[in-house]
Amino acid sequence: MEVEVGFLGLGIMGKAMSMNLLRHGFKLTVWNRTLSRCDELVEHGASVAETPAAVVKKCNYTIAMLSDPSAALSVVFDKDGVLEQICNGKGYIDMSTVDSDTSSKISEAITSKGGSFLEAPVSGSKKPAEDGQLVILAAGEKALYEEALPAFDVMGKKSFFLGHVGNGAKMKLVVNMIMGSIAIAENPDPLVKLKIFIITLVGRLQMRIHYSYLWCQQYQYLYPKQLELSSDIVSKLDHRSMMNAFSEGLILADKSGLNPQTLLDVLDLGGIANPMFKMKGPTMIQKSYSPAFPLKHQQKDMRLALALGDQNAVSMPVAAAANEAFKKARSMGLGDLDFSAVHEAVKFPESSS
């Protein structure tokens, strides 16, 4: 018997994910609060139902991709909602990004009616959703996970099963917290970006000319020395803030009962994968901070970069907060360890020397 799959919520993500399922031959029934948004899916072979309850009635399992906790709850608990038709043998998979309490509430309601529940938030945005390249962070009923794997394999490039309900939601929130913090570090005020760009460009140009005309002994006096320093320091600013956000994420994962190594694996597959997380993450988990770049030097560069910002009236609240963590690490006697030892200062903010 052909598996009938339901899909609730055809926003940016839901539309891309359900199109993908259709492309791969899944038999799909869709619903969206604004029903007209179903039209394009219907053109591509989907059936449409008038309520979430009607979708659940028809389908073996139903996937939801809704904006926030209140939407996720409303679609389940309100009139004509999922709960009215969920029963033994039917599954409900919420892929929306919500908190673990919301997810648990939905799980309890679904299972109390005999249905099975899985939370499965995703890492990856519109394009990965269109290309079937999401990273799926599932938790809940293992049997439903296995039943839905063919759909997950189409929607994503990798699926994790993270255990009991709540772990998927928490993992997703940790990843997005790191992403949000880095985004601030990497996307400051446009004026700041322009200044950094100009300083860096001039610095690079200067280096090129410097090497081409090294023979010219007087060259070094043609450009202000400070500019060379500026370019170097400014180009390192993002790494400072990244390391702090990364540390907070590792600690949040650990304290929330998640495996920090799994967080590293998830991060490495997503939009914020980068060589620094990959290289420093495992040693940070092991609390091994053998110095490659000593923390005291990093804090010195932070201090100088902040002074540069001061000179140029550039507001840098993210860098200032990161600098406080590096100062704290120094006060804890960690200055000669690797700069990733800032992790300890983030972990124990009340410690002092």
Ligand SMILES: NC(=O)C1=CN([C@@H]2O[C@H](COP(=O)(O)OP(=O)(O)OC[C@H]3O[C@@H](n4cnc5c(N)ncnc54)[C@H](OP(=O)(O)O)[C@@H]3O)[C@@H](O)[C@H]2O)C=CC1
């Ligand atoms: N966009 C992204 O890059 C990513 C988003 N996510 C998460 O996926 C989820 C969906 O995001 P996205 O597709 O971008 O969001 P959109 O805003 O594009 O879509 C939101 C969907 O939720 C529906 N909705 C909102 N409120 C209600 C309600 N009260 N009752 C019923 N349906 C409701 C909307 O219906 P209607 O059309 O009627 O407004 C729409 O289908 C969110 O939880 C988001 O955090 C996860 C990874 C990446």
Ligand SMILES: O=CCCC(=O)O
């Ligand atoms: O929740 C949104 C995440 C977007 C992304 O992972 O690129």
